[in-house]
Amino acid sequence: MDRRQEILEAAAKSFSLFGYKATTMDQVAKIANVGKGTIYTFFTNKEELFNAIVLKMIEEMRAASDSVAVEGGSFEQNVHARLMQLLKFRKTHQLYAKLIDEEKELRTPAVTEVLAGIEREIVSYVKLKIERAVSRGELKPCNSELIAYLLFKSYLALIVDWEKTHDTELTEEQITTLLSDTIFKSLLR
């Protein structure tokens, strides 16, 4: 069977289970039933292998996000659904959750970088969606980068941070209403 594929699957498994730092190349080789050297014919080093796995995860996230978007739906409806889905993914997906944990506990640089990259991508995606909605006339012209950033940070605060200091999780209803009345409303043409 495809050796590259075996390696990718083994690596995905190991990174998901143990995180970046705690998975060893020997470990991956063993799970994949290949010699360690073989890994290096496909990936230049551990970090590149990791990046390949993360890239696959990002694809999954994109698919998950697309799966909740409604063709022809409003900007608000779609951005809300997408961000909620992405932040759910963040908690649910084994690898993502593991990486967040490793970032908090170990501060592994490769992990920090990857997580920051994902957030940048999300913000930049929201920014794109804003610009599209502006040019289609649904939203007022605005500083799309700034709004995208504020939107993302707001969702992050309400979904991720809130429960760290409060004991009752916010309902989706509360979040929807709040942001609908504030940020989203102000964007409408």
Add this chain to the structure above:
Amino acid sequence: MDRRQEILEAAAKSFSLFGYKATTMDQVAKIANVGKGTIYTFFTNKEELFNAIVLKMIEEMRAASDSVAVEGGSFEQNVHARLMQLLKFRKTHQLYAKLIDEEKELRTPAVTEVLAGIEREIVSYVKLKIERAVSRGELKPCNSELIAYLLFKSYLALIVDWEKTHDTELTEEQITTLLSDTIFKSLLR
């Protein structure tokens, strides 16, 4: 001269210069020209001494916040001025800056706790201001805790987090306009 006062000043100096972990009680005693035992006649332990210093800083923050509030000013005007001032204080004040650094680098529990406490206090203060403004009829009734939290997190994101990922700091004008059009606007009766 008042020994308690000497100790407080020495401690403030040392905590500001070296942070919590790196100031030793011997150090404080030496700066204060006092035997180490004397410190323990006024403060039960290092953490209590630290809390006393932080309490003084909180007083300063309160004063700084009050100094920019306008008697009879609007809710938006005053909350904006106060939060801007508090977040400026956060960067500017030697002790506060040092503690943020220590929290990031060392994760000293006593420091983590103190910083979390300050944020809780700020949010709860904003919450109070919202409730006042609601009962005076300036704002619509709302979930004050939630709005206070979102407001604080938004300012934090725009002032503190933004510059970590972008190379151009946001102007106060941009922040004012953005939040005025979104969160603040939606609160008005």
Add this chain to the structure above:
DNA sequence: CAACTGACTAAAATACCATTTCGGTCATCC
């Protein structure tokens, strides 16, 4: 004698070194 001191203690942090682990290479093998 009451406030103050600093030598003292136990516990925690740090420095140090021996040993192991790990990412990456490459001579060898199938």
Add this chain to the structure above:
DNA sequence: GGATGACCGAAATGGTATTTTAGTCAGTTG
């Protein structure tokens, strides 16, 4: 000639000796 795993140096880890430090208290001093 693609795959392998023994091998290498560097980095991490563990264990231990040493130092540092928060907190105490017997003794000193004004």
